[in-house]
Amino acid sequence: MSKRVPFPPLAGCLALFVFAAGAWAQTPPAPAAPPVAARDPAVRPALPPDLADFGAYVDGARKTFDVPGIAVAIVKDGQVVLEQGYGLREQGKRAPVDAHTLFAIASNTKAFTAASLEMLGEQGRLDMDDRVVDRLPWFQMSDPYVTREMRIRDLLAHRSGLSLGAGDLLYWPPTSYSTKDVVERLRKVPIKNGFRSGYAYDNILYAVATLVIEQVSGQRYADFVREHIFKPVGMDESIIHTTRLAPGLDAATGHAKADFKQLEPVPEATWDNNLGAGSIYASVHDLAKWMNVQLAGGALPGEGADGKPRRLFSEASQRSMWSMLTPIKIAAPPVPELAPVMPQFYGYGEGWFLSDYRGKRLVWHTGGWPGMVSRLTLVPELKLGVVVLTNAESGAAFNAVTYRVLDAYLHPGQKTDWVAAYDKAVKKAQGNAGDSWQKHLAARDARSRPSLAQARYAGTYRDPWYGDVVVREEGGKLRLTFSKTPQLAGTLAPWQHDTFTVRWDDRSLNADAFVSFDLDADGHIREVRMVPISPLTDFSFDFQDLRLVPVKAGKASAP
DSSP states (O other): OOBOOSSSOOTTSBOOOOOOOGGGGGSOOOOOOOOHHHHOGGGSOOOOGGGTTHHHHHHHHHHHHTOSEEEEEEEETTEEEEEEEEEBSSTTSOOBOOTTOBEEOGGGGHHHHHHHHHHHHHTTSOOTTSBHHHHOTTOOOSSHHHHHHOBTGGGGTTOSSBOTTTTGGGTSSOOSOOHHHHHHGGGGSOBOSOTTSSOOOOSHHHHHHHHHHHHHHSSOHHHHHIIIIIHHHTOTTOEEOSSOOOTTOOBOOOEEEETTTEEEEOOOOOOTTOHHHHOEEEOHHHHHHHHHHHHTTTEEEEEOTTSSEEESSOHHHHHHHTSOSEEOOOOOOSSGGGGGGOOSOEEEOSSOEEEEETTEEEEEEEEEETTEEEEEEEEGGGTEEEEEEESSSOHHHHHHHHHHHHHHHHSTTOOOOHHHHHHHHHHHHHHHHHHHHHHHHHHOOTTOOOSSOGGGGOEEEEETTTEEEEEEEETTEEEEEETTEEEEEEEEEEEETTEEEEEESOGGGOOOEEEEEEEOTTSOEEEEEEEESSTTSOTTOOGGGOOBEEOOTTOOOOO
């Protein structure tokens, strides 16, 4: 999933800027916890001099961007330099974040899915250039050519022709559809671009990849990843989140800004109908091991029973995962202070973003979950890795921390205040969102009234790929609910003419939308369209792709 964050465009994870607010002042200070590095100095290299004040810097980022807790791990040359938690697992409670605290890593899961497929390829059980229909004969896109030519490798590369975030409403917010339901509904999701013609981030094709792994391996996705990745890497703390978290687990609570203002905890979410796109909970302790295996070209520590080196995957497989399949246009930075992070090249491989910074290649990804966003970054040439996990929706925070670490190794002696730079970008985005709302207000004819009596807007409306959306009269108001998505329930209010706004009951979604009813010449509703109101709304709320038409009375509801 995706969280929209300041430059560069990190379309990998729920999409929201998070702005500093007064909520932080109400959070009690975290109990002091000694860094892991200080507890075990014999086996950990020293931090670079530029990171001598790193703890204070991370705490400054937490406070500026209103993030209760952050965990960071740094690895260099096969060794762990730092594993440390900062702040709180949940705002207002005293339990601290530490190196073993679990966070939802969301779209950072995609690299595990890509590795799983490459490992199955090494075993001769599939070829990455196999047609998907050869593995899932019932697989179907909305275009017959794309259906026929879609290869397994294409599932990982965001070049299918689907639009940004297409189909995300099938599983986000959590729905009652199964993974197979989601994939079967792809045949109705519109393709808006040329096949392999350009980049548009999606999650839904990772649901297809999930089913390919299960079909080829004969194991459930979660079991395959646990047995074939977590166990050999030694990621003993990590879990595939298919059910509720166990009580008492050392796990962070996500936080979001209700109405983009007040920070509050959000309910725990599960996403068991697209595990391959974003299902892993992990600690920085475990992700340090994952980064070292990646930086070692797939080699595992130690030797096997035969005395030979152990490998998770081959160097050839890693070259495939780290080879650019889909170039991405490079956008100008939103503020001049972020010009140094503007890459010379930018693209996507198999489950990884690829770009450069200060003359070094970066291999990285981000992740976004309800109330949690993260970034994992590798610098292969330096055998350097840094992962930043947070329990609030602030890409600015994880970027500011990541670039501070990268600078300490790539640009020593030249400290940049990335917190200030990203804070300026956040404030600019906030201002742009405010300008957008003012334009809506200026264009509104507040004296207009809906064309129809309120009761005539009530009914069931059906979209070919999502299913049913229901409008009912309740307590003198119109209520709108998505039939398969419990969190998408809200109240409609007239905006102008036959356009309404929907205000969702769950204010942490930050996804209110305009709902427009299109009438025919006789005054009957023929179609309903929706678009998000705020430009800060996450692209996974792909309301704009819905084509809702009235369902005649007595017609069965969509399956």
